[in-house]
Structure formats: structure tokens, C-alpha cells
Amino acid sequence: MIQLVVRRLLIAIPTMLVIIAAAFFLMHAAPGGPxxxxxxxxxxxxxxxxxxxxxDKPVPVQLALYLGDLxxxxxxxxxxYKDKSVLDIISEGLPTSLLIGSxxxxxxxxxxxxxxxxxxxKQNRAQDYTAMALALMGVCVPxxxxxxLLQLTFGVKLHGMVLFGHVMKGMPTGGxxxxxxxxxxxxxxxxxxxxxxxxxxxxxxxxxxxxxxxxNAIRTARAKGLPESQVVLRHALPVxxxxxxxxxxxxxxxxxxxxxxxxxxxxxPGLGRQFTIAALxxxxxxxxxxxxxxxxxxxxxxxxxxxxxxxxxxxxxS
Numbered sequence: 001m002i003q004l005v006v007r008r009l010l011i012a013i014p015t016m017l018v019i020i021a022a023a024f025f026l027m028h029a030a031p032g033g034p035x036x037x038x039x040x041x042x043x044x045x046x047x048x049x050x051x052x053x054x055x056d057k058p059v060p061v062q063l064a065l066y067l068g069d070l071x072x073x074x075x076x077x078x079x080x081y082k083d084k085s086v087l088d089i090i091s092e093g094l095p096t097s098l099l100i101g102s103x104x105x106x107x108x109x110x111x112x113x114x115x116x117x118x119x120x121x122k123q124n125r126a127q128d129y130t131a132m133a134l135a136l137m138g139v140c141v142p143x144x145x146x147x148x149l150l151q152l153t154f155g156v157k158l159h160g161m162v163l164f165g166h167v168m169k170g171m172p173t174g175g176x177x178x179x180x181x182x183x184x185x186x187x188x189x190x191x192x193x194x195x196x197x198x199x200x201x202x203x204x205x206x207x208x209x210x211x212x213x214x215x216n217a218i219r220t221a222r223a224k225g226l227p228e229s230q231v232v233l234r235h236a237l238p239v240x241x242x243x244x245x246x247x248x249x250x251x252x253x254x255x256x257x258x259x260x261x262x263x264x265x266x267x268x269p270g271l272g273r274q275f276t277i278a279a280l281x282x283x284x285x286x287x288x289x290x291x292x293x294x295x296x297x298x299x300x301x302x303x304x305x306x307x308x309x310x311x312x313x314x315x316x317x318s
Contacts, residue, residue: 004310005303012299016292020070023291024063027284034079034282053079053284066288075292076285080278086289089274094293096270097263101255103190108197108251113244115198116205117237123210131202138199143258147192147265154188189266193258197251201244209240238312245309249302256294 034053035046050056054065069076075086119131141149154171171188212218213236221231263273271290278286 004307008303008306012303015299016295017067019295020067020288020292021063023288024066025059027287028059028062030282032282034284036282070292075289078278078283078286080281080283080286086285089286090271090289090293093269093271093274096268097256097259097272100186100189100193100262100268100270101252101259103186104193104255105197105248105252107190108194108201108255109244109248111194112198112201113205113241116202116207116244117209117232117240119202119206120209120213120240121232128206132206135199135202138195139203141195143192143196143261144265146195147188147262150188150192151265189262189268192265193255193262196258197254201247201251204247205240205244208243209236212236212240215239242309242312245305245312248305248308249298252301252305253298256297 033055035049047056054062057065066076075090078084078086078089081089115131115135119128122128122131171184213232217239218231218236221235222228226235259270259272260276261272262268263270264276267273271293275287275290277283278290
């Protein structure tokens with residue numbers, strides 16, 4: 001296990017360098033610049049600003065200087081937020097993104113696994129077809145569409161409806177004060193972010209569960225006279241869960257990238273919304289800082305998922 005961790009961490013170093021270099025060149029290749037706005041900046045002031053942010057140097061030289069600062073833990077100052085460093089802005093938005101992302105992935109793992117296992121136990125029945133139809137809808141409908149639909153249904157249409165003699169209150173459709181994580185403001189974003197992963201995990205769990213139920217080990221367990229509940233919970237479910245655990249890495253990556261859309265739709269002060277605003281404003285240091293944080297989290301969480309899979313699967317350990 002230690003050798004795996006060391007090997008993956010050594011591979012992560014050149015991977016991060018490639019990601020940083022690619023993002024740096026793509027960002028500078030995009031049309032426009034950080035000082036192209038409604039207000040026209042005098043040429044002499046623009047030259048001073050470019051010199052202050054090293055934009056007057058060739059892009060490879062800028063990258064080398066940026067990597068040198070990064071080696072000392074300096075992500076640079078923001079070009080749009082005065083008196084704020086990139087590290088300060090990331091530290092403000094990261095807790096919100098981590099909270100929404102962790103709640104979404106936990107919800108997706110629980111509901112997706114239960115839905116997939118239930119569909120496998122009811123294979124080729126109405127329950128199976130219904131579950132897979134819902135999963136297909138979750139895969140086909142993107143978060144950019146599902147978010148406004150949930151806002152319209154539970155935030156607008158539900159508000160003022162009379163149900164069982166009670167006037168219903170709609171769910172908040174957006175807005176969240178930083179460091180004030182009210183439950184009602186997190187429900188719709190978490191559900192919207194979790195729905196695509198619930199769909200994928202349920203389909204994956206169904207296929208894995210069907211294969212596990214047809215294995216020789218399950219036939220032997222049933223031949224011994226074990227109760228069906230014990231056969232499913234103690235023998236089939238742990239084996240069927242291994243592919244789902246392996247999918248944790250890509251699932252977490254999907255949740256992190258999906259938060260870019262969700263935080264913009266629901267106006268949440270998270271890292272994804274900061275990245276979107278920074279990209280529109282051509283705030284180069286902030287864009288690079290968010291890319292580095294996302295890449296680091298994806299690599300780290302993929303490593304964690306692989307470690308969990310190896311600890312549970314004897315074949316992977318051998």
C-alpha cells in the first residue's frame with residue numbers, strides 16, 4: 001500500500017506540471033485580456049499594469065516565473081479584487097464547494113447503490129424498468145437544465161400551494177451567505193449536483209449486482225440454506241460494491257466540475273462560481289489558482305478511492 005501511495009504521488013508531480021502548463025497557455029491564448037473593460041485605460045497605465053503582473057514578458061517566461069512563485073506557495077495577487085491574494089479568495093470559497101460536493105457524493109453513493117441493488121433484485125420487472133428509466137433521465141438531462149427546473153418546481157410553483165390544509169413554502173432558489181450554511185439553501189444544489197451521479201452509480205450497481213448474484217459463491221451460499229437477506233447483504237453486496245468504489249474517483253471529478261454550473265445557477269459563493277467570474281474577467285492568477293486546487297483534489301481523491309478499493313478487494317492487493 002505504501003509503495004502504491006509513493007508511486008502515485010511521484011506520478012502526480014509531472015501530471016500537475018502538465019496541467020498547469022496547459023491551463024497557462026490556453027488561458028493566455030484566449031481572446032481579450034484582464035484590462036479590456038468598459039473603462040478605457042490610458043496606454044501608459046496599461047503598460048505599468050502589464051509590467052506589474054509580468055504580462056509584458058513572453059508567455060514561456062511568465063510560466064517559468066509563475067512556477068517559481070508556486071514552488072514557494074505563492075499563487076499571486078488577484079487582478080480584479082483589490083487587496084486580496086488568490087489564496088485568500090480560494091480559502092473563502094473552498095469550504096462551500098467542499099460542503100456541497102461532499103454532501104452530493106454521499107447522497108449519490110447511498111441512493112445510487114440502493115436504487116441499483118433494488119433494480120438488480122427485481123430484474124426484468126416493472127421496478128427494474130422504472131428505476132433504469134429514471135437513471136436514464138438523470139444521465140440525459142444536464143445540470144444546467146435540471147437546476148432551473150428544480151428552482152421553478154420547488155421554489156416558485158410550490159410556494160403558496162395548499163397541501164393537507166397547510167400553505168407550503170417554496171425552497172430558496174439561490175443565494176447563500178458565506179460561513180452561514182443553512183440547510184434549506186443547500187437542498188436543491190446538492191440534489192441537482194447528485195442526480196447525474198445517482199443515475200450512473202445505479203446503472204453500475206445494477207450490472208455489478210446481477211453479476212454477483214449469478215456467481216458460484218452466491219450459489220454455494222444459497223445451497224447452504226442461508227436466508228436470502230443474508231446472502232444479499234453479506235455476500236453479494238460487498239462484491240457488487242467494488243466497481244462502485246472504483247468509480248468514486250471519476251464521480252468526485254464529475255461533482256467538482258459540475259459545481260462550476262451549480263454554483264453559478266444557485267448563486268453560491270463557492271470556488272466554482274469564483275472560477276467562472278475569474279474566467280470572464282480574465283483574472284489569470286485566480287483562474288490558475290482554482291485550476292491547481294481542482295487538479296490537486298481530483299488526483300488526491302482518486303488516490304484515496306484506489307486505496308479503498310485495494311483494501312477491500314483481495315485480487316487488487318495481489
